[in-house]
Amino acid sequence: MLLPDYYEFCCRVKIVAGHDALEKIPELLTERGAKRPLIITDKGVASAGLIDIVSAALKDRLFADLIADNVPPDSDLRVVNQLAKLYQENDCDAIIAVGGGSVMDTAKGVNIVVSENAADLMAFSGVGALKRPLKPLIAVPTTAGTGSEVTQVAVIKDHEKHLKMAFGSYFLLPDISVLDSRMTMTMPPLITAMTGMDALSHAVEAYYCLQKNPLSDAHSLAAVRMIYHYLPIVAENPSDRNARLSMAVGACLAGIAFSNSMVGLVHNLGHATGSVCGVPHGICMAIMLPYGLEYNMHKREEAIAGLLLPMTGEAVYRETPPAQRADKVVSLIRQLNADLNTITGGRHARFFQEVKDREGKPLVPREVLPEIARAALSDGASIYNPEDTDYEDNLMVLEAAWEGIPLDRNKIKRG
Amino acid sequence: MSIVKDIPSAKKPFKRAYVGIFLWFTGRAIQAAAKVDKEVKKEFDNLPDDFTFSLGCLPNGPSMVIGKRNGAVKYLGGNPGQHKVHVRLAIKSVDAAFLILSFQESTALATTRNRLITDGEVPYALAVIRILDIVEVYLLPKIIAGLAVKRYPKQWSAGRKLGGRIGIYTRTILGI
Numbered sequence: 387m388l389l390p391d392y393y394e395f396c397c398r399v400k401i402v403a404g405h406d407a408l409e410k411i412p413e414l415l416t417e418r419g420a421k422r423p424l425i426i427t428d429k430g431v432a433s434a435g436l437i438d439i440v441s442a443a444l445k446d447r448l449f450a451d452l453i454a455d456n457v458p459p460d461s462d463l464r465v466v467n468q469l470a471k472l473y474q475e476n477d478c479d480a481i482i483a484v485g486g487g488s489v490m491d492t493a494k495g496v497n498i499v500v501s502e503n504a505a506d507l508m509a510f511s512g513v514g515a516l517k518r519p520l521k522p523l524i525a526v527p528t529t530a531g532t533g534s535e536v537t538q539v540a541v542i543k544d545h546e547k548h549l550k551m552a553f554g555s556y557f558l559l560p561d562i563s564v565l566d567s568r569m570t571m572t573m574p575p576l577i578t579a580m581t582g583m584d585a586l587s588h589a590v591e592a593y594y595c596l597q598k599n600p601l602s603d604a605h606s607l608a609a610v611r612m613i614y615h616y617l618p619i620v621a622e623n624p625s626d627r628n629a630r631l632s633m634a635v636g637a638c639l640a641g642i643a644f645s646n647s648m649v650g651l652v653h654n655l656g657h658a659t660g661s662v663c664g665v666p667h668g669i670c671m672a673i674m675l676p677y678g679l680e681y682n683m684h685k686r687e688e689a690i691a692g693l694l695l696p697m698t699g700e701a702v703y704r705e706t707p708p709a710q711r712a713d714k715v716v717s718l719i720r721q722l723n724a725d726l727n728t729i730t731g732g733r734h735a736r737f738f739q740e741v742k743d744r745e746g747k748p749l750v751p752r753e754v755l756p757e758i759a760r761a762a763l764s765d766g767a768s769i770y771n772p773e774d775t776d777y778e779d780n781l782m783v784l785e786a787a788w789e790g791i792p793l794d795r796n797k798i799k800r801g
Numbered sequence: 802m803s804i805v806k807d808i809p810s811a812k813k814p815f816k817r818a819y820v821g822i823f824l825w826f827t828g829r830a831i832q833a834a835a836k837v838d839k840e841v842k843k844e845f846d847n848l849p850d851d852f853t854f855s856l857g858c859l860p861n862g863p864s865m866v867i868g869k870r871n872g873a874v875k876y877l878g879g880n881p882g883q884h885k886v887h888v889r890l891a892i893k894s895v896d897a898a899f900l901i902l903s904f905q906e907s908t909a910l911a912t913t914r915n916r917l918i919t920d921g922e923v924p925y926a927l928a929v930i931r932i933l934d935i936v937e938v939y940l941l942p943k944i945i946a947g948l949a950v951k952r953y954p955k956q957w958s959a960g961r962k963l964g965g966r967i968g969i970y971t972r973t974i975l976g977i
Contacts, residue, residue: 392914512920552923597913648913764924769912774952801952 393599396556397642399525399536403565403635405627408443411482411524414562415448418522420480422449424473426493427484428457431528434572440484440526452476461491463507463544463551470499480522483560484569486581487532490525494540494558497523507542508551516555525560528569530620530633531581531668533588533641535563565638567631575621578633579726579734580668582617585637586719587652587671589613591678592643593693594686595650595770602647605639611696612636618722621729650771652678655780655787658762663750665741672723673737677783678771679716680793684800685772687712694718716792737790755784773798816899821863821879823902824856826973827936828865828876833972834936835874838965841935844928845874854888854921854929855881858898888921888929904941904948908933939969 402410415423427437432455444450454469473481473496483493498510501520510516525535540553573581589609592602613636619629655677656670679690691711695703697718706714726734735741738750750758759780762768768775779799786793834841845852850869857864857879866877866884877884892898897916900906908930911917919926934950938957947953 390914394915513918596909764927766923766927768927769909769930774950799952799956801947801950801955 390599393597393601395599395601395646396538397536397559397646398556399559400562401536401565401638402562403631403638405567405631406443407564407566408440408526408568411440411444411564412447414524414564415480415522418480418561420522422452422476422478423480423482423522423524424469424476424478424496425450425453425482425484426457426469426489426496427453427455428459428486428489429455431455431485431489434528436528436569436572437484439568440482450482452478457485457489457492459488460545461488461495461540461542463495463542464546466492466495466499466507466542469496473500480524482524482526484526484528486527486529487534490527490532490534490560491540491542493523493525494553495542497521497558498553508544508549511551511553513554515553516557518557520557522562523560525563526569527563527565527634527637529573529577529581530570530630530637531584533585533637533644535560535565536638536641537645539645563638565631565634567627567634570620570630570634571625571627573624575624576730576733577668578624579617579621579730580666580672581637582613582620582633582668583672583675583723583726584668585633585640586610586613586617586722587656587675587678588640588644588649589636590675590693590719591649591652592640592647594679594682594689594772595648596772597770598647598689602643605643606647607693607696609636609639609643610693613640614697614718614722618725618729621726648770649767650678651681651768651773651775651783654762654765654767654771654775655758655783657765657767658758658780659738659750659784662754662758662761663741665738665749669735669741672726673735673741673787674783676716676719676723677787677793679712679719680795681775681779681783681798682772683712683716683795684798690715738784738788739790750788752785752788755781755788758784774801813895816895817863820858820895820898820902824863824865825879827856827933827940828867828879829976830936830940830969830973831867831932832874832876833969833977834932834939834965836972837968838935838939838961841932844932845869848925848928849887851885852925853877853884853886854890854925855884855886856890856892856929856933857881858892858895859918886921888919888925890926890929891918891920892916893918904945907949907951909951936969939965 481493483489497520527535538558542551589606593606612632616629616632652674656674659665659670693715694711723736741749759777762780835845853868855866864879864881866881868877901911937949938946
């Protein structure tokens, strides 16, 4: 077992989970002396009827009629400032963020502006610029994937100046995360599959990347067990509320794990593919996950083999010879992608060649792979990957992931 | 009698001197490597014209500053305060700096142990780390360089290693 000489771990988010967890929000806000929250969400969440469920859970016990549903798919500085103004003009005293990653990031940005009376959000970018607690923030995730309800980072884009501002601080952790099965019940199978694979990639990468530690490991293993077991179930039976809640908890556990142990090659190449080709993040994660495992196998075989136990249980783990356990983990993840592909009628892509837009046009033409490989050199996730990566390594992995063939491990450069 | 006991800060002159000399030498070696090694030159070519970075330890140094000036890469001394720095790599203490710069801990491991603060845009910081890794491979014997970098570049030709070493050491010592 890899036991680091030194490590750090922090998660001070109160987590409230259940089939009726939303009803607890008024009490939680009262405990923090807040009475007038601003609800931040996006149009997709609102049109799916999820804000109605939140409102119904809060009504009669809280003055919560101030709902802003104009968060764009990409967080935007202009919207952050607009919402901060709305918060201040209405004397709000807390924020409830209902949505996915962009809504969470926007809410965190708004919280910085209103708590610090910040005229320039840029002054608080970077790591450690925030020095004191912010206003109460409650995160209500509507996907079981990003884990941003328990992460200490936010990314806000200034589309006018073409700037991407990153913020990192323990003060950005939401005070409370509310995981309620009703919030993910209406997610269609394809979105369920890709967000679930995003969560699995957090849990798995957190278990083998350089900053792993016994506390993040505990969260990773629990997350892998829940996500691997329940993801095919929710993809097939979207209205299974117990499975939905389990996925929400699994994604939250994975979020805690990766925000403490960080992620590596899967996210490195996934971010680059997303930015060059516009492929949704979850699809990139699903495709890249087996390749991240294969690429790092020679350095992390023992850790990867350890994932077999939470995935399959004790009987299969014992039956599998130790030398084959890590390979079996990779093949089971490939099989999971194949199963999700079947469940979604072929829409869940297993490799980049299969990724198409709504018109059926390929989103990742083979000729853009060199551009993706170069873009990945500018992504910070490479720092935490166990094995080093360069342009040639990136291209080799991308080509295998494009074709959908296992990585030729003999070609991986070793020091 | 005072109820408060003064605890003077440890000066650690040996570690401080080691770190100072190492940074001074590495700074000059980066200037040399930018002329000798194509990969280092390419990394600098992709950075802005006035790009400047510093590597040092908190709270008061020692540090080194490297910058691109009129197309050439220069070692700019040990005072980051005199320059507009695009990337600042700061090791949190002289003890941590000693661990890293005496190769008891790789840069990657030091990052995971939260011993390094990185200020600046991530793509620039990653380019600086790649440059530092290449220069360490040139300056150090394989057995030590293997501890300093994540992956020792076995695929480099003997000519690149030997020629590069001679060129970089010569230029570093002469300061050219």
